[in-house]
Amino acid sequence: MIEVRNLVKRFAEVTALNNVSLQVDDGELFGLIGPDGAGKTTLFRVISSLLLFDEGHVEVAGKNPVSDYAAIRQMIGYMPGKFSLYQDLSILENLRFFTAIFKTTLEENYDLIKDIYVQIEPFKHRPAGKLSGGMKQKLALCCALVHKPRLLLLDEPTTGVDAVSRIEFWEILKRLKQQGITIMVSTPYMDEASLCERIALIQQGQIMGVDSPEGIIKTFSKPLFAVKADDFYSLITDLRDWNEALSAFSFGEYVHLTMRSESSTAMQVESYLFSRNHSSVSVKAISANVEDSFMYLMLKKEESQ
Amino acid sequence: MKAFIKKEVYHIFRDYRSMLILFGMPVVQVLIFGFAITNEIKDARLAVLDHSHDEMSQRLISKIASSGYFLIDRRLESANQIEQVFREGKVKQVLVIPSSFGHDFTSQHQTSVQIIGDASDPNTANLLKNYTAAILQSFQMEELGKLAFPIEVKVEPLMFYNPELSSVYLFVPGTIAVILMLVSAMMTSISIAREKEMGTMEVLLVSPLKPFQIIVGKVVPYVVLSFVNALMILALGAWVFEVPILGNLAFLLAEVLLFIIMSLSLGIFISTVSPTQQVAMLLSMFVLMLPTILLSGFVFPIENMPVVLQWFSHLMPSKWFIIIVRDVMLRGSGIAYLWKETLIIVCMTVFFVFLSIRNFNIRLA
Amino acid sequence: MIHDTQYIIEVENLVKKFGSFVANDNLTFSVKKGEIFGFLGANGAGKTTAMKILCGLSHPTSGKVKVAGYDIYTQKEKIKQSIGYMSQKFSLYEELTVYENFRFYGGIYGMTRLDIQEQTTQLLSRLGLSQYRNRIINTLPLGWKQKLAFSVAVIHRPAIVFLDEPTGGVDPITRRQFWDLIYDNASRGLTVFVTTHYMDEAEYCNRLSIMVDGKIKALDTPQGMKSGMGCATMQDVFVALARN
Structure with missing residues (x-):
């Protein structure tokens, strides 16, 4: 689904991504593990076609994010790290807005988000800004899912979310994976790595290892x-x-x-x-x-x- | 697209601060400018140094006193006193009538009076000078008319198209320009910058929405709001200050719409270069608001500016807009007279739209 | 109430309401001098509200609160002098040098120039960062900034330091180094009041409380909590409490 080879991205004097290579297979739950400032967000933006890069080769579902960005954008669901909903709009208004810009309706793909949506439905008229961290993340995930994307890119969805909400969130991701959606998720929490099928460890713009959690542990x-x-x-x-x-x-x-x-x-x-x-x-x-x-x-x- | 506009409307109506700016500002500005300016030049204190003491000079003085703009503070005996009364600070202007005033006026149809202004406040001095000149002119017409002599009319355009000398007229176009700049340019640039700040722009960009759809969705609510605002100001001007609209109302509104689109394209351009709300706010303040107020001829007459600033004022879209509105409202001009100004604004609009489209990135950074 | 000088924070029946919403429902706990006290809870459980009250930034609706021996209602200013605060978002000025940051914060607390210099020298040498005294903050790595932010928070020798999720998003080595710093300071008698989302960090605390829906559901040592509830890890304890 995603193929990244020798990717280099520089900002002025800082090399944010230094010779990054990784591969995400179809239907995989892939984790990008690393601390703040490691380059996780930059990598997500390159893959989602939001950032151009300096060197290397990137392909998303066989499409080039530079020349074929429109096709990629149609097919991915992206949840940026900085929480991305309209704080002054209610849960329902946010959902309706995001379904509309993806030219679909809430009803059309309701079965995909149903499990998540029922958990926040009691608060559907509350403005997003007044939701707890866990609920916000669920709403953001709903909004990223409304158009039934083939690839879900989640940038630090569990940062600042309490332990219980994090567990629930990962359970949701597992269910989505079973429905055939490829998921790439980043996190600074190492304990979440074991919940992924394969992980990449990233530190200071460099990949330290890509493997299954068990495979990574064997390097020790x-x-x-x-x-x-x-x-x-x-x-x-x-x-x-x-x-x-x-x-x-x-x-x-x-x-x-x-x-x-x-x-x-x-x-x-x-x-x-x-x-x-x-x-x-x-x-x-x-x-x-x-x-x-x-x-x-x-x-x-x-x-x- | 419809959903986008709906969302934008929610944003505006849920934020009481922007609501206050949108609907409070125009009213307050029109009222403040209107009343402040009319009060400033009402009952200005005038001293008279009358050397002729004849019937004609008496009539002139009482004409001035009854104009409503001046209050005869005192009569002076000699030229030596002039500096002293200015020093006291109350008297803003001194009128010096020469010794043979009445005689020259009736026999030669030509005479002169001297107006000495306290130019420590140049705007007021200038305004008062113009008012006095206008009163003199109408006095001249009246008197010459009585004597049945051929009438010589000297045309002072400012006075001619604003016969009651009501300066509030001039502030209606200015306020419209400022408010439209504020609402259109500042509010759109801030609201786009906010999306960048909150990270929502990332999601909009990766959605199938085209850049122009994002822009149009952002802009449409503000076009409507700005237009409502312009109507409010015009209505306030017409009812509270009785400003006439001599020209074609449809033409006037079309020009207003053009200016709104210009401001919006300017606002979008600003937002494309500002990463945060703060930058957008500062840029709008310094690039839009201050020059609009200071350089467009709204507050300070352009003729009185240093030449360099006069050149700058040509770059102010609001300067041309103010000319258009002023002429349409007070002179009743149509496109035949104002095509040049209109064309300038059209060109500016095209320029900013071009810049915005070139700068509006389909990607981040 | 335990009237014992060994307690540096004493909270009795603390209630904080926002309208009809009860953010803190009858909290009672105390923190010992020199203790590392973990303050845990899910998002929206009322941690931040309680912390604000303890720092003197907000008034309780009712209840008794004493911090460093001062009453929260009448001696707020005294309390502010005796506490330090550091949050996840660093409170350092990025464009200033290390020393300028120390000088600024020392100045806020009315320290003399000489005193600030002495404290800066001492704190920096403890971090092993003495040679970076005149470096601009934003040229330093994240882990260092965090340690510096901590040092800045304790420059005025407070009795207690409040740390609000100090290690969020930090790499695992830096996170542990930060805890070494906490231990080092606690061993010198500083009381540390800390919130975190990392459950392994909960284990590093001497004692901790877990808040759920505005109430304190558990208050014990990590060991006591685990054996009391029959859980293997703090993660299990937390989930069991929050899910109830």
């Missing part, structure tokens, strides 16, 4: 331990002081400790911590998650630079 080749002790803060600082440790990052109530040597054991970590006078130490060998992998790749990139 070092031993990883979840460590816990009574004094959490000095636990972190002590682990960082340790030569054997590659990195130590807090993860909920644990510290995730990555070791330099492949042959490191939990015993080794425990004895080090006892020598530093920590109490109630617990060390477990664990497998990495997407966030561990992201940080690992970030460190590797920094080292290579």
Whole structure:
């Protein structure tokens, strides 16, 4: 559905996208994972034909976003990161407006948005500006869906939305995927990565890896331990002081400790911590998650630079 | 397209601030300008230095006193006092009548009086000078008529087409120009910039809507609103200040419509170069509002400006519009006399439409 | 009410209504000195409203509120002197240098020039950013700006600092470095009152409260909450509470 090869986009002196290549297959739920300023929004704008690019090759459903932008715009549903509804119009007025500009009616594609719409219907006369974050996102999604797009581009739909609404939102996306819509979604929340079929990790305009979440995790080749002790803060600082440790990052109530040597054991970590006078130490060998992998790749990139 | 216009109308009517600007401003402006200006030159204090003390000079003085514009503050005895009365600040103008005034007038049909104005406020001084000159002229006609001599008429166009010297007439066209600029150009440019700011423009751009549909959808409600505004101002002028509309009303409204379209194209052009509402607002203020008020001849007479500013004033669409409206309303002129001004505005419209279309991006940045 | 000096924020039966809408429904909680207190809740649960009241920006409808020992009704100005505030949207001036930002905020709190200089030097060296004292803010990376914004918020040595979603949209490493900074300051006696949407960050707090529909539904240590509700992670706790 989407094919991006060696894409470069510069703004004045800043290189927003640096040699980006990725592919999104038909009917896939694809995640673009990275922090603010990584280039996610720029990539979305290039794909949706809103921005021209400097180098590389981009194709959306076989169409070129530079020359064939009209065809692409007809076929995609785009939800920009900055919330994009009219705050002074009610839910219903927003929906009616967006159906009208796509030359369709609410009734025509109602079955597609029905599941989402019933959740916000009780507030249909309330102005969009007075909705909660979760409801706004649902409304925006409805508006992006009214014309039955083949490709849905969602730029950070869950940013600033609470945990419950985020879960609901992802459930909705899964249902849409089952109806055959290709979805490309970006998020700064690493825990959402595992909900996608394939993901691309992006940092400072560069793709650090494109694969299934499991595939990304496999690139994490070092031993990883979840460590816990009574004094959490000095636990972190002590682990960082340790030569054997590659990195130590807090993860909920644990510290995730990555070791330099492949042959490191939990015993080794425990004895080090006892020598530093920590109490109630617990060390477990664990497998990495997407966030561990992201940080690992970030460190590797920094080292290579 | 219909949906777009409907949405735009919702925006306008739900924002009480824009409603206030749209409908409060024209009324307030017309009233303020109208009353402020008429009051300013009513009962201006005049001192008279009458060297002739004859019957004719008495008649002239009482004619001036009864005009309603002047109040005879005092009579002076000698020229030395003139500077002193100006220093006191109350007297705005001194009229000096020569010693043989009555005699020269009846025997030679020619005489002169001197008008000395306090030009520390040049606009008022200029206005008062014109008023005095007009009174003198009508005095001359009356007196010569009585004596049954051939009448020499000196034509002072400003006075001629505005015989009661009511300056509020001149402010109606000016206010229309300012309000139309404000409503059409400023409001459209801000509302387009707002879509960019909120990110809604992105969605509109990726929709199948064509750029011209977006623009037309944005513009149509404002064309209607601006037109309603222009009608309001004309009505206020006609009923409150009794400004006559001598020319063809249909022609006048057609010209108003032309100017609205010009302002809108200017507004769209501004919005294409402003990324945020703030920039659009500032640009409209400094590029549109201030020059419209200052350089169009609305407040300050163009003839009194430095030459460089006079050139600039030619670039002001509102200058030409004010001329058109003034002439149609007060002189009853038609297209035969005003084709040149109309053509200038048409050219400007085409120019801005061209610029806007060239600048209106189908993409971001 | 617990009249104990170890509590730096004391809230009793706080109610805030907007018309007929009850944004804060009878909140009662207290925060200990030097504690990292997590203030969690879904969007629209009333977090921001409560935070505004604690910062002295808004009046409660009823209830007792004491912040840093001062009464919210009568000693607002004293409260403002003893708190620092940082939100997701940085409060730094992008066109000014690092030091100019410190000087400006120090000046607002009536600090002397000498004092500002000393504090700036100390805070920057703690961040390891001393050599960037005269750099313009907008030339710095996002993570640094965030840490600087935090330092600016505590330049006047407040007793409490309020952090409103300080880590939204930040890369995972920077996010953790920011929490290191929070820990560092808490270990020096600063009380930290923080909101977040990251559930793993909830675990870093000493204690936390979860708000649902204007009410505090849970108030405990992360460990206590998880074992009390029989959940494995804070995410599960949050979802279980909010869905009820």
